[in-house]
Amino acid sequence: MTDLLSVQGLTKAYPGVVANDDVSFSIAPGEIHALLGENGAGKSTLVKMVYGLVKPDTGKMELFGKPFAPPEPRSARAAGVAMVFQHFSLFEALTVAENVGLGMENPPPLGQLSREIREVSHAYGLPLDPRRLVGDLSAGERQRVEIVRCLLQDPKLLIMDEPTSVLTPQEVEILFATLNKLKAEGTSILYISHKLEEIRALCDGATILRRGKVVASCDPRENSAAELAELMVGEALQVPDRAPGETGKVVLTVAGLTSEHVDTFGTKLQNIGFEVRAGEVLGIGGVAGNGQDELLSALSGETIGSPETVRFRGKPVGHLPPNARRRLGMLSAPEERLGHAAAPDMSLVENAILSGWQRQKLTSGGGFLRWGAARSFAEEIIAAFDVRTPGAHVAARALSGGNLQKFVIGREMLQRPDLLIVNQPTWGVDASAAAAIRQALLDLASAGAAVVVISQDLDELMEVSDRFAALNAGHLSAPKPARGLSMEQIGLMLGGAHDMDVANPDEAHHIIETYEEGHP
Amino acid sequence: MNLDSINWILLLASLMVASTPILLAAIGELVVERAGVLNLGVEGMMITGAICGFAISVETQSATLGFIAAAIAGAAISMLFGLLTQYLLSNQVATGLALTLFGLGFSALIGQGYIGIKGLSAPNIHIPVISDIPIIGPVLFQHDLMVYVSILLIAATWATLKYTRAGLILRAVGENHEAAHALGYKVIRIRLTAIAFGGACAGLGGAYLSIVRVPQWTEGLTAGAGWIALALVVFASWKPWRVLIGAYIFGGLTVLQLNLQAAGFKIPVEYLSMSPYLITILVLVVMSSGRSRAALNAPAELGRSFHASS
Numbered sequence: 001m002t003d004l005l006s007v008q009g010l011t012k013a014y015p016g017v018v019a020n021d022d023v024s025f026s027i028a029p030g031e032i033h034a035l036l037g038e039n040g041a042g043k044s045t046l047v048k049m050v051y052g053l054v055k056p057d058t059g060k061m062e063l064f065g066k067p068f069a070p071p072e073p074r075s076a077r078a079a080g081v082a083m084v085f086q087h088f089s090l091f092e093a094l095t096v097a098e099n100v101g102l103g104m105e106n107p108p109p110l111g112q113l114s115r116e117i118r119e120v121s122h123a124y125g126l127p128l129d130p131r132r133l134v135g136d137l138s139a140g141e142r143q144r145v146e147i148v149r150c151l152l153q154d155p156k157l158l159i160m161d162e163p164t165s166v167l168t169p170q171e172v173e174i175l176f177a178t179l180n181k182l183k184a185e186g187t188s189i190l191y192i193s194h195k196l197e198e199i200r201a202l203c204d205g206a207t208i209l210r211r212g213k214v215v216a217s218c219d220p221r222e223n224s225a226a227e228l229a230e231l232m233v234g235e236a237l238q239v240p241d242r243a244p245g246e247t248g249k250v251v252l253t254v255a256g257l258t259s260e261h262v263d264t265f266g267t268k269l270q271n272i273g274f275e276v277r278a279g280e281v282l283g284i285g286g287v288a289g290n291g292q293d294e295l296l297s298a299l300s301g302e303t304i305g306s307p308e309t310v311r312f313r314g315k316p317v318g319h320l321p322p323n324a325r326r327r328l329g330m331l332s333a334p335e336e337r338l339g340h341a342a343a344p345d346m347s348l349v350e351n352a353i354l355s356g357w358q359r360q361k362l363t364s365g366g367g368f369l370r371w372g373a374a375r376s377f378a379e380e381i382i383a384a385f386d387v388r389t390p391g392a393h394v395a396a397r398a399l400s401g402g403n404l405q406k407f408v409i410g411r412e413m414l415q416r417p418d419l420l421i422v423n424q425p426t427w428g429v430d431a432s433a434a435a436a437i438r439q440a441l442l443d444l445a446s447a448g449a450a451v452v453v454i455s456q457d458l459d460e461l462m463e464v465s466d467r468f469a470a471l472n473a474g475h476l477s478a479p480k481p482a483r484g485l486s487m488e489q490i491g492l493m494l495g496g497a498h499d500m501d502v503a504n505p506d507e508a509h510h511i512i513e514t515y516e517e518g519h520p
Numbered sequence: 521m522n523l524d525s526i527n528w529i530l531l532l533a534s535l536m537v538a539s540t541p542i543l544l545a546a547i548g549e550l551v552v553e554r555a556g557v558l559n560l561g562v563e564g565m566m567i568t569g570a571i572c573g574f575a576i577s578v579e580t581q582s583a584t585l586g587f588i589a590a591a592i593a594g595a596a597i598s599m600l601f602g603l604l605t606q607y608l609l610s611n612q613v614a615t616g617l618a619l620t621l622f623g624l625g626f627s628a629l630i631g632q633g634y635i636g637i638k639g640l641s642a643p644n645i646h647i648p649v650i651s652d653i654p655i656i657g658p659v660l661f662q663h664d665l666m667v668y669v670s671i672l673l674i675a676a677t678w679a680t681l682k683y684t685r686a687g688l689i690l691r692a693v694g695e696n697h698e699a700a701h702a703l704g705y706k707v708i709r710i711r712l713t714a715i716a717f718g719g720a721c722a723g724l725g726g727a728y729l730s731i732v733r734v735p736q737w738t739e740g741l742t743a744g745a746g747w748i749a750l751a752l753v754v755f756a757s758w759k760p761w762r763v764l765i766g767a768y769i770f771g772g773l774t775v776l777q778l779n780l781q782a783a784g785f786k787i788p789v790e791y792l793s794m795s796p797y798l799i800t801i802l803v804l805v806v807m808s809s810g811r812s813r814a815a816l817n818a819p820a821e822l823g824r825s826f827h828a829s830s
Contacts, residue, residue, distance in 0.1 A: 073703060073704035
């Protein structure tokens with residue numbers, strides 16, 4: 001049987017980095033093929049070449065045994081290749097139907113398109129209302145829009161770039177059921193991820209990339225997750241651990257926190273309350289867009305409210321701005337590295353001053369900068385957190401995501417916080433750097449600080465948290481001890497599948513069953 | 521003061537004429553901004569259109585050729601902006617301001633030989649029966665062709681943005697250019713087309729001033745009309761029909777204050793002159809206040825440069 005897609009010797013170099021170096025692999029019809037690798041391993045560049053967004057320097061591709069070199073996505077789509085992007089390529093101010101229509105070559109009139117969207121989305125267990133604005137949809141529903149957009153074009157090869165990073169466990173189950181149904185119908189799927197258990201559960205074959213090169217091809221079901229991880233990272237990973245410590249006094253008390261104003265597509269916090277003790281890590285999980293950003297900014301002081309909603313060591317601080325909270329020992333690091341946690345065009349020294357000037361005394365009494373002290377503080381961060389940079393004078397923008405993240409987290413940790421709040425501390429960071437950051441968070445807690453970790457990565461939260469709570473549509477569940485929580489319990493805390501009334505796990509099971517009956 | 525000296529029918533009739541220049545400029549800018557580009561050079565494109573249109577109409581003795589020349593001139597000068605901002609990724613705000621300054625100087629240079637020359641008089645159309653209806657006839661149906669062209673342009677823009685695929689793609693580019701690029705749409709080409717359309721419309725608006733409304737050439741003829749058009753687009757929430765309403769409010773106030781001046785209204789002339797600007801903006805602010813961004817409809821990528829990185 002001829003392969004559906006075969007890729008031979010693809011190479012793509014950007015100035016200073018070879019994104020793909022002589023990459024070859026092939027996908028059989030009806031195969032779910034995994035492309036596995038860390039961030040920056042070259043997965044995205046590779047699929048962009050298949051989808052016609054990037055032109056390879058050398059190498060060739062074949063689709064159904066015929067040469068395939070799409071000059072633009074349009075021709076890739078015409079050839080039967082469809083792609084669901086990691087960062088959704090959706091338009092928030094347009095409706096679902098308009099969004100779907102934009103991704104099609106010759107869309108039918110809007111009324112007919114809406115009907116087709118309803119039919120296809122129900123057939124695959126992904127209900128959607130074509131008239132709703134995409135800006136009002138949850139992350140899971142947005143992904144459905146992307147998938148339905150692809151399905152309407154009847155693709156032969158569906159590329160999915162990190163599709164589960166924004167889904168609850170239940171939504172993941174529905175997605176997998178849909179993918180298996182597609183596979184049964186003969187559609188091949190190229191599945192990009194760094195989540196090993198998922199790949200082992202779903203995929204028939206895997207190609208593992210490291211630094212742009214294929215390091216292995218294997219059947220993921222025959223290898224353990226640890227073996228795959230080692231192939232992917234190139235070394236055995238250290239799992240963070242901690243000495244169990246005593247928890248101390250209550251450091252942070254949040255009660256009745258409700259946000260008053262939010263952005264158009266933001267989430268309103270609803271009566272949030274929790275406590276964190278010294279020496280404890282509280283993990284807050286949730287699918288993106290359920291109030292994480294709003295919670296962080298309420299705790300950091302970017303949005304202020306009535307004094308009693310946030311108490312630090314019993315003292316009301318809800319009305320204090322960020323600098324006043326920092327002075328007391330409440331430090332935070334937001335999710336967005338460039339532009340929120342760090343000023344992109346300023347040097348690391350200047351960025352160190354911006355956050356650390358009070359606690360590290362980087363300014364004199366008269367308001368003048370103490371450059372010497374600032375430089376040594378920045379260098380201290382760089383040394384302590386293994387930030388790979390030519391020096392402290394480099395602009396924040398020039399650092400890779402993982403290195404900048406280490407700098408941003410390190411900058412707060414070295415200021416000896418009594419309370420540290422971080423949002424997505426390892427987003428887009430490679431596995432070994434992520435492990436280092438998690439270890440540092442645990443060490444900070446062991447040293448007696450209270451830590452709040454807001455994250456969408458459930459594995460990460462299970463690794464570091466003493467207690468776990470979930471954010472869902474602006475509500476926070478009651479925190480529970482993290483040890484012994486099952487994925488299913490966590491999924492239900494996260495709100496299960498969004499819109500359970502229409503797309504519930506039972507329906508997913510039903511789809512799986514019907515598929516299995518049809519194909520014994 | 522004598523209010524009876526004001527001819528209200530004549531006032532209402534001249535309202536549409538007074539509004540047409542900013543209406544034309546504003547609908548062009550609306551399309552540009554819907555595509556995610558902020559072109560602050562409307563004033564410069566208008567005045568370039570004004571002098572080019574005036575010069576050609578005087579030389580050829582044809583108002584139609586004058587308007588065509590104005591549209592071409594406006595589009596050509598807007599391409600300067602397009603080249604700088606879309607290909608060379610210069611800052612849109614600074615480039616737009618520079619375009620205005622350039623247009624003012626450039627038009628003064630071309631216009632040297634045309635100062636004091638009287639323009640043609642554009643014929644008003646006369647439709648049998650409906651133009652003869654008392655009051656409504658003179659108010660609505662006895663104007664020159666461009667007045668109706670401008671209204672048709674509003675309707676066409678509205679329908680295109682709302683009902684056609686081209687309009688959808690234009691809005692998509694203004695909403696999220698990265699996503700539009702990922703889907704394979706030519707962001708820069710679409711934006712350049714929008715910028716050229718905006719330039720042509722601004723040129724027509726300027727030419728309407730110099731060929732029909734005034735009709736002669738003086739330096740700085742547009743007198744801030746381009747800025748009002750820009751403000752109009754924002755406060756009209758990027759909606760074509762609201763642009764029409766805003767433009768007519770402004771036009772009406774302009775005509776009214778001129779009539780009040782003539783009637784000897786006991787308020788310093790300066791206050792009357794500034795009143796259309798103040799009141800129009802006030803009305804539009806009230807119209808658009810108290811709503812969130814989605815309702816306000818602002819294109820999410822407004823003023824952001826696009827560069828296809830990978």
